[in-house]
Amino acid sequence: MKDNPIWLPHLTNEMLKGARKTKLCAYSVALEGWRRGLKLKWYTRDSEKFNDMITFGVNPPGRLFSLSSEIRTHYFFRTRGDLVTNEAVEIGSNKDETKIWLSRKGVPVPEGIEFDEYKTDEEIIESAKTLGYPLVLKPTNASLGKGVITNIRNANALKKSLKYVREKLGYKNVLVERYVPGEEYRVYVVGDKVIGAYNRIPANIIGDGIHTIEELIELKNQERRRNPRLFNCLIEIDEEITEFIQSAGYTFESIPKKGERIFLREKSNISAGGDPIDVTDELPTEIKQIAVKAINAIPGLFHGGVDIIVSDIRDKKSAVVIELNPTAQIGGILFPLEGRARDIPAAIIDFYFPETKGINTERNRIYFDFNSVLEPLQNRSAIEVEVAQAPVGKIYAKKYTVTGKVHSISYHRWLRKKAFERNLSGCIKKSNSDAIEVLVAGTNPHDIDNFKNLLTQNPDKAEVEQVTEEIWNGPVKVGFEIIEGKLKNVENELKKMRKQLKEIEKQRIWFERETTKIAQSRSWRYTVPVRKLGSFFKSKLSVFRF
Numbered sequence: 319m320k321d322n323p324i325w326l327p328h329l330t331n332e333m334l335k336g337a338r339k340t341k342l343c344a345y346s347v348a349l350e351g352w353r354r355g356l357k358l359k360w361y362t363r364d365s366e367k368f369n370d371m372i373t374f375g376v377n378p379p380g381r382l383f384s385l386s387s388e389i390r391t392h393y394f395f396r397t398r399g400d401l402v403t404n405e406a407v408e409i410g411s412n413k414d415e416t417k418i419w420l421s422r423k424g425v426p427v428p429e430g431i432e433f434d435e436y437k438t439d440e441e442i443i444e445s446a447k448t449l450g451y452p453l454v455l456k457p458t459n460a461s462l463g464k465g466v467i468t469n470i471r472n473a474n475a476l477k478k479s480l481k482y483v484r485e486k487l488g489y490k491n492v493l494v495e496r497y498v499p500g501e502e503y504r505v506y507v508v509g510d511k512v513i514g515a516y517n518r519i520p521a522n523i524i525g526d527g528i529h530t531i532e533e534l535i536e537l538k539n540q541e542r543r544r545n546p547r548l549f550n551c552l553i554e555i556d557e558e559i560t561e562f563i564q565s566a567g568y569t570f571e572s573i574p575k576k577g578e579r580i581f582l583r584e585k586s587n588i589s590a591g592g593d594p595i596d597v598t599d600e601l602p603t604e605i606k607q608i609a610v611k612a613i614n615a616i617p618g619l620f621h622g623g624v625d626i627i628v629s630d631i632r633d634k635k636s637a638v639v640i641e642l643n644p645t646a647q648i649g650g651i652l653f654p655l656e657g658r659a660r661d662i663p664a665a666i667i668d669f670y671f672p673e674t675k676g677i678n679t680e681r682n683r684i685y686f687d688f689n690s691v692l693e694p695l696q697n698r699s700a701i702e703v704e705v706a707q708a709p710v711g712k713i714y715a716k717k718y719t720v721t722g723k724v725h726s727i728s729y730h731r732w733l734r735k736k737a738f739e740r741n742l743s744g745c746i747k748k749s750n751s752d753a754i755e756v757l758v759a760g761t762n763p764h765d766i767d768n769f770k771n772l773l774t775q776n777p778d779k780a781e782v783e784q785v786t787e788e789i790w791n792g793p794v795k796v797g798f799e800i801i802e803g804k805l806k807n808v809e810n811e812l813k814k815m816r817k818q819l820k821e822i823e824k825q826r827i828w829f830e831r832e833t834t835k836i837a838q839s840r841s842w843r844y845t846v847p848v849r850k851l852g853s854f855f856k857s858k859l860s861v862f863r864f
Contacts, residue, residue, distance in 0.1 A: 323596075324658040328353075328682050332793050334546045336689035342546060342649050343396045344383065345688050350663035351385040353682045354674040358705040359384045362695045385671070392670045397662070398645040399670050403618025410619065410644040413458055413493050423615035425608065426638045428627075430495030432458060439480045442494065443473050452497035455479045457489030465489050468584045469497050498638050500629035502586045503597065505609035506651055506662055508621040508669050512606040514651035514660030515598045521553045521582040521591030525574025531563065532570040535582070547649030553591035558583060594650030596657025604634035612639045621669060622646050683715070683793045684708055684743065684759070706796060709741070714766050715759035715790035720773050722783035724754050729780040730800045736772050737798040740765050744794060747801035759794040 329346060337345035352358040360383045384393045393400045398407070409415050414432035421427055429449060433442050446453055451472060457465040465487045467479045476494075483489050505515040523534040535553050542548040553559070555570075559582045563570065566580065574580055586592040609624040623646025629636035648662040661680075668675050686705055694700035730746045737744060737758065742765060744757040758769045774782045 323654050323656055325653055326659045326661060326680075328680055329652060329659075329663075330793050331544075331546050333685040336687060338546070338550060340396055340647065341688065342652070343647055344394070346648070346652060346663045347394060347397055347666055348383050348385070349685060350679060351667045351671065351674075352686065352705060352708050353679040353684065353710075354667065354671070354677040355387075355708065355710040356667075356671060356674065357386040357707070359386075360691060360695060360703045360705070362698075362701045385667075387671050387673060389673065390671070396645050397648055397666065398622075399666065401618075401620050401670065402622070402644055406616050406619035407644050409616050410622065410642045411459055413456060413641060416616075416642050420612055420615050420639055420642075423611065425612045425615055426635075428454070428495045428498050428638045428640060430454075430493055432493050433491065435490030439477060439484070442480060442492070443476055446473075446476060446494050449494065449496045454495045454497050455483060456493050456495070457483060457487070458491040458493050459489075465492075466585050466587070469499075495640075498627045498629065498640075500627045500636065501631065502640075503601065503605070503626045503628065504594075504646070504650060505601070505606065505624045505626060506622070506646060506648060506660075507609050507613040507624060508662075508665045510610055510614070511665075512598070512601075512609055513662055513665040514596070514648075515601045515606070515609075516594040516650050516654055516657070517597045518586035518588065518650070519593040519595060520584060520586040521559070522593065523574070523580055523582065525576055525578040525580065527573065527576035530571050530573055531568060531580065534574070541655075545653050545655065547594070547653040548588070548655065551589050551591065553582060588647075588650050593655045594653075596651070596654040596660070598658075598660055602631060602634065605631075605637055608634065608637055608639065612642060616642065619644055621666065623648075677710070682713065683791070684713055684796055685793055686796045708796060709743070709761050711761040713759055713761060713794065714763040715744070715757065715792075715794055716766050716770075716787050717790045718756040718758070718770060718773060719749060719753055719786045719788075720756060720782055720784075721753040723752070723781040726779050727800075729776055730754075732776055732779060733772065734798045734800060737769070740769070742766070742769065743796050743798055745799045745801055757790060757794065759790070 329349070333349075334342060334345070348358055348360075382393065382395055384391055386392075409419055414430070417427045417430065431445055431449065433445070451470065452468075453470040453476060455465075455467045455470060455476065465483045467483065470476050470479055480492070483492060502518045503515055504518055506513050523531065523538050525534065529537065532555070535555065539552045542552055560570075562582055562584070563580070568574075568580065583590055583592075588594055605626065605628060609626060612624045613619055613622060619642070623643035624639060625641040625643070626637055626639050651660050651662055653659060664679070686708075691703055691705055694703055725748065733746060733756065740760070742758050742760040744759050746754055746756050749755045756769075756773065758766055760766055770785060770787060773785050
């Protein structure tokens with residue numbers, strides 16, 4: 319039985335509800351800097367800052383943000399900061415160009431040949447003979463494992479793969495490499511140090527002697543849905559998985575033995591269902607040094623992800639670097655399926671803002687709502703958004719349960735006003751028919767305790783019978799909000815359902831009216847003999863059907 323993964327206590331699932339996929343990378347870095355007291359701003363393309371930010375990226379298509387201390391400002395695109403140059407991004411985006419630079423610096427890479435769009439499939443197949451099978455086919459400019467086909471064993475398989483990648487996926491420029499068997503690792507480097515590493519295991523399931531392969535895939539997906547990085551990287555049953563299982567002698571109805579691991583794909587990308595397994599402490603120093611050397615081989619690339627395949631973990635000569643990622647996703651290191659998370663955001667902020675190194679956020683539970691911050695940018699009501707400064711220092715929090723006649727909205731708004739006046743964060747939500755929960759957090763413990771007295775000081779809007787308190791160790795969203803109770807939400811849903819039923823009833827009445835009109839029309843009455851004759855011939859013809 320595998321151990322439960324250990325994730326960062328200051329980066330919980332609740333905090334990341336609005337930050338999924340590539341948002342997770344940007345949010346985790348921005349959150350770390352914001353918690354250290356840095357000024358945080360988010361931008362759109364229309365912002366006057368956008369042209370300045372272009373200098374560190376190749377036409378960055380997504381969200382951009384900046385962090386500022388009293389002495390410096392840095393701009394970021396996801397995990398990539400402005401110290402990473404245009405040239406480094408361009409090299410990292412081209413797999414063949416990356417190999418050229420790495421080879422110059424003595425970094426081991428697999429032998430391969432690049433082909434542009436003008437080379438025919440037949441020419442590629444002929445040239446590939448010099449490499450020898452098995453081979454790997456990959457688009458020159460693609461990400462997230464798109465179009466990567468590994469372990470191609472003969473010319474017919476290469477022909478089929480080329481047709482799929484070049485015609486169906488539309489990647490005309492491709493790279494053919496000699497296939498290197500072994501374990502694949504994603505290593506994240508900042509400066510001259512490896513911060514985290516994980517083994518990327520291809521999509522797989524482990525038998526329990528009870529469930530079928532199809533059922534085990536669903537059980538595995540349930541586990542992935544609980545992971546903030548993997549919840550949208552589920553194992554999708556497709557043609558590749560079907561063929562892979564069948565070639566291994568199984569069907570989806572097969573029941574594997576207990577403990578038997580069955581692989582479902584060849585490629586190990588997380589987006590294709592692969593498992594991130596933390597190996598930071600187990601990875602040999604020699605392999606880590608190859609990753610550091612790879613990052614330093616590219617001018618202007620000070621941090622990023624390095625993908626390495628190792629045939630024999632005991633022999634560093636068996637390792638080859640297959641890819642560099644200047645804008646690497648870090649979710650697999652933050653939320654491994656097994657092992658311990660590594661704090662990549664902290665390392666990135668240390669690198670860009672060394673003056674904040676002494677500020678430890680490991681126990682910081684304050685966070686901001688990502689979707690609320692981005693909303694003005696998405697609806698085009700603003701081109702820049704600055705997030706309110708985070709409370710810096712130790713956070714104290716308590717949850718008060720208040721019973722009595724306490725559901726008055728004016729009472730809740732009054733409490734929220736008092737919280738704002740004292741720079742306190744938290745929320746109010748209904749607990750049951752005669753109680754509410756009031757969460758209050760701040761940097762001054764006396765303000766938290768004194769807030770308890772306020773709960774009973776508004777008798778004209780509430781009748782408080784009892785107040786109980788408990789220490790709160792969970793996350794706290796910055797600001798103070800009033801959350802609708804479950805009863806109110808149910809009432810809203812019922813209203814929606816009633817409205818939908820009314821619309822359905824209107825449509826039913828309309829269809830009945832139209833049907834009656836047709837049935838009473840002359841054309842319908844005059845065509846009765848024709849329709850009867852058609853039905854007669856139809857019944858006769860059905861006799862001759864097999």
